[in-house]
Amino acid sequence: MLKNVMVDAENLASSIGVLLTALESDEEVPKKEEKVNQNEKTYEIEDVRKILADKSRLGHTAKIRELLEKYGAKKLSEIEPSNYKDLIADVEKL
Incomplete structure (x- = not known):
């Protein structure tokens, strides 16, 4: 628990430092929304293939095919x- 408090304190100190630096240099302080977008998960084809294979093994093969068609493809490699x-x-809704 003490370690968590220390990590939180370090994060707070770092955030304060960023804010002070931005204020000193008259830069715009990044909004929270922008930070969320930077941390947004991106997927590579291998990640998507694994997720689809796992769902297919659970019996959702037909629904996965329907989803591929929804995105204009017959196979994963055809999807942008x-x-x-x-x-x-x-797929996670299945």
């Missing part, structure tokens, strides 16, 4: 990488 995140979101 920019759509991987949305595809994974749909």
Whole structure:
């Protein structure tokens, strides 16, 4: 527990340092939304393939095929990488 408090204190000190540096240099302080986007998960085709294979083994093969068609493809390699995140979101709903 003490270690968690120390880590939180270090993070707080770091955040304060960033804010002070930004204020001193008249830079715009990054908004929380921008930080969230930087930490957003990105998927590679191997990640997506594994997730689809796991769902397929659970009996969702037909639904996965329907989702691939929803994104204009008959197989994963035909899907644009920019759509991987949305595809994974749909697959996780199965």
